[in-house]
Amino acid sequence: MKPLLTARLCRRAKNADTSKLESLQRTLRRIYEIKNHFRDDGIDVYLIGDNAGLDNAGNVVENLRVLDCVNLGIAVYGKGNIVRDNHIVNTVGRLNVAGGISTAIGAFGSGNMVLNNDVIGTTSAVNDDLSPAQGILFNFCNQCVAEKNRIVDTESPDANTSRGIWVLTGSDVLIVNNRIIKSLVGISFGLTATGLYRDNIATACTTPYSGGTNAGNNQ
Numbered sequence: 001m002k003p004l005l006t007a008r009l010c011r012r013a014k015n016a017d018t019s020k021l022e023s024l025q026r027t028l029r030r031i032y033e034i035k036n037h038f039r040d041d042g043i044d045v046y047l048i049g050d051n052a053g054l055d056n057a058g059n060v061v062e063n064l065r066v067l068d069c070v071n072l073g074i075a076v077y078g079k080g081n082i083v084r085d086n087h088i089v090n091t092v093g094r095l096n097v098a099g100g101i102s103t104a105i106g107a108f109g110s111g112n113m114v115l116n117n118d119v120i121g122t123t124s125a126v127n128d129d130l131s132p133a134q135g136i137l138f139n140f141c142n143q144c145v146a147e148k149n150r151i152v153d154t155e156s157p158d159a160n161t162s163r164g165i166w167v168l169t170g171s172d173v174l175i176v177n178n179r180i181i182k183s184l185v186g187i188s189f190g191l192t193a194t195g196l197y198r199d200n201i202a203t204a205c206t207t208p209y210s211g212g213t214n215a216g217n218n219q
Helices: 021-028
Strands: 033-037 044-048 061-063 065-067 070-076 082-084 087-092 102-108 113-115 119-121 133-140 146-147 149-153 162-168 172-175 179-189 197-200 202-209
Touching: 070 087, 087 102, 102 119, 119 133, 133 149, 133 179, 149 162, 162 172
Parallel strands: 044 070, 061 082, 065 087, 070 102, 082 113, 087 119, 102 133, 113 146, 119 149, 133 162, 146 172, 149 179, 162 179, 172 197, 179 202
Antiparallel strands: 033 044
């Protein structure tokens, strides 16, 4: 059985000493493919896997405190990963860059589970349709689940592009028992995405639910 990763990943000052985090990365490289990108502004981005997601499966990302990330807070690529019990605050998009997307949690691949996370303050930076803000994003996610997440204050300068939970592409996705406060759309399924949503509460959302199939007891 793979050991679980328990760590803290917080804002760092510019030119901060990253030796401890790099040591953690080396220690866990046999278990995870981890890339910690230190931006010019000292912001950490936490990734497991890569865009291809090849041979990457069964990882657990838990108990992270992720603050002030640019573009992306936590992302998992591949199959059967779990993102649970994390606290992601103030994820923002890049200023003055086309596609100033902001995603607190991104899951890319089938069978991924996003469970019991707190996502607060996700804001894109550019006023165009290509720069959404999204608390939780599922893409290429068949049979994925988002359950018992709390997502607060997902905003974008563009009036059409903020979503608490966005199933962009995927089939048979379950969105169950989540709490969403303040977003243009609370839970949104893309044009080709399919799945059920049930027992959710979306308040202070212009459109609480869009797409997918209402399985009941949503407010």
